[in-house]
Amino acid sequence: MDQSLHTSTRPGVVVNNVSKLYHTDTGEAVEALRPVTLDIATGEFVALIGPSGCGKSTLLNIVAGFESPTAGVVLVDGEKVTRPDMRRGMVFQQYALFPWLNIRDNIAFGLRQRGMPRKEREAVANRYLDLVGLGEFGDARPDALSGGMKQRVALARVFATEPSTILMDEPFGALDALTRGFLQQELLRIWREHRKTVLLVTHSVQEALFLATRVVVMTSRPGRIKLDQHVALPYPRTLATPGFRELEAMILTALDDELRKTYGTAPQLVSD
Ligand SMILES: Nc1ncnc2c1ncn2[C@@H]1O[C@H](COP(=O)(O)OP(=O)(O)OP(=O)(O)O)[C@@H](O)[C@H]1O
Numbered sequence: 001m002d003q004s005l006h007t008s009t010r011p012g013v014v015v016n017n018v019s020k021l022y023h024t025d026t027g028e029a030v031e032a033l034r035p036v037t038l039d040i041a042t043g044e045f046v047a048l049i050g051p052s053g054c055g056k057s058t059l060l061n062i063v064a065g066f067e068s069p070t071a072g073v074v075l076v077d078g079e080k081v082t083r084p085d086m087r088r089g090m091v092f093q094q095y096a097l098f099p100w101l102n103i104r105d106n107i108a109f110g111l112r113q114r115g116m117p118r119k120e121r122e123a124v125a126n127r128y129l130d131l132v133g134l135g136e137f138g139d140a141r142p143d144a145l146s147g148g149m150k151q152r153v154a155l156a157r158v159f160a161t162e163p164s165t166i167l168m169d170e171p172f173g174a175l176d177a178l179t180r181g182f183l184q185q186e187l188l189r190i191w192r193e194h195r196k197t198v199l200l201v202t203h204s205v206q207e208a209l210f211l212a213t214r215v216v217v218m219t220s221r222p223g224r225i226k227l228d229q230h231v232a233l234p235y236p237r238t239l240a241t242p243g244f245r246e247l248e249a250m251i252l253t254a255l256d257d258e259l260r261k262t263y264g265t266a267p268q269l270v271s272d
C-alpha cells in the first residue's frame with residue numbers, strides 16, 4: 001500500500017520546544033524532557049521508542065493534556081493543548097477500565113459524556129465490540145475478562161469516540177504474542193480506513209517497523225530526539241519485507257548507544 005495516501009502536510013500534532021522538569025517530594029528536580037520538537041502530519045503513524053525512563057510517557061501525557069510542559073507548547077489539529085479532550089484518545093498500558101461498569105458501558109462512557117442518547121450510544125458500543133471480536137461480552141464486567149480482552153475493550157473505547165488523534169503508551173506490551181499480532185493488525189486496519197494521526201510508544205523495534213510510517217528514537221533522559229526515520233515500506237509488512245532488516249539494524253544501533261548511557265554497558269538487545 002502506498003502510505004502517501006495516509007499522510008498529508010496538514011499539521012496533526014506539533015510539539016514545539018517542549019521541556020519538562022518534575023519536582024520530587026524531596027524538592028529534587030528531575031529533567032525528564034530537554035526541549036523536544038516534533039511535527040506530525042495529519043494521518044501519520046509515528047512510533048516513539050527509547051530507553052526506559054527517557055520521557056516517552058511524559059511526552060505522551062503532555063500531548064494528551066494530562067501533564068503540562070515546563071516550557072514550550074503542543075498544538076493538536078491547530079489548537080493549543082491545555083487539558084485532556086476526547087478528540088485525543090489515549091490507550092494506556094494497563095487498560096484503565098471502570099470496574100463497576102459492564103463492557104458495553106465502558107465503551108460507551110465517552111459517548112455518554114458527550115450527551116449521546118442511550119439507544120444510539122449502545123448501538124455504537126455494540127459495533128465497536130464486534131470490531132474487536134467481543135460481541136458476546138457486552139454485559140460482562142471487566143474482571144471477568146483476560147488481559148488481552150481488556151486491552152481490546154480499551155482500544156474499542158478509544159475508537160468509539162472517533163478521536164482525530166490516537167495516543168498509545170505501550171498498549172500491547174502486556175499481551176501474549178498472538179493477541180498482540182491480532183491487535184496490531186486491527187490498529188493498522190482502523191488507521192488505514194480512518195486516517196487517524198497515531199503516536200504510539202513501544203519498546204519493540206519490530207512493532208514500530210510493522211506499523212509506523214515514521215520511527216522516532218529518543219535519547220536516554222533527559223529525552224531528546226536521537227533519530228527521526230521515515231519508514232517507506234509497503235504494508236502489510238513482515239520481517240522478510242525488503243529493507244525491513246536494514247531499518248531494524250539502524251534503529252537498534254541508535255538505541256544501543258542510548259542504552260549504554262543508561263546502563264553503562266548495553267544489555268543484549270532483543271528486538272521484539
Ligand atoms: N510525576 C513524576 N514526578 C517525578 N518524576 C517523574 C514523574 N513522572 C516521571 N518522572 C521521571 O521522569 C523521567 C521520565 O519518565 P517517563 O515515565 O516519561 O519515562 P518513560 O520513557 O515512559 O519510561 P518507561 O519506558 O519505563 O515507561 C523518569 O526519570 C521518571 O522517574
Ligand SMILES: [Mg+2]
Pocket residue numbers: 056057058169
Ligand atoms: Mg512510560
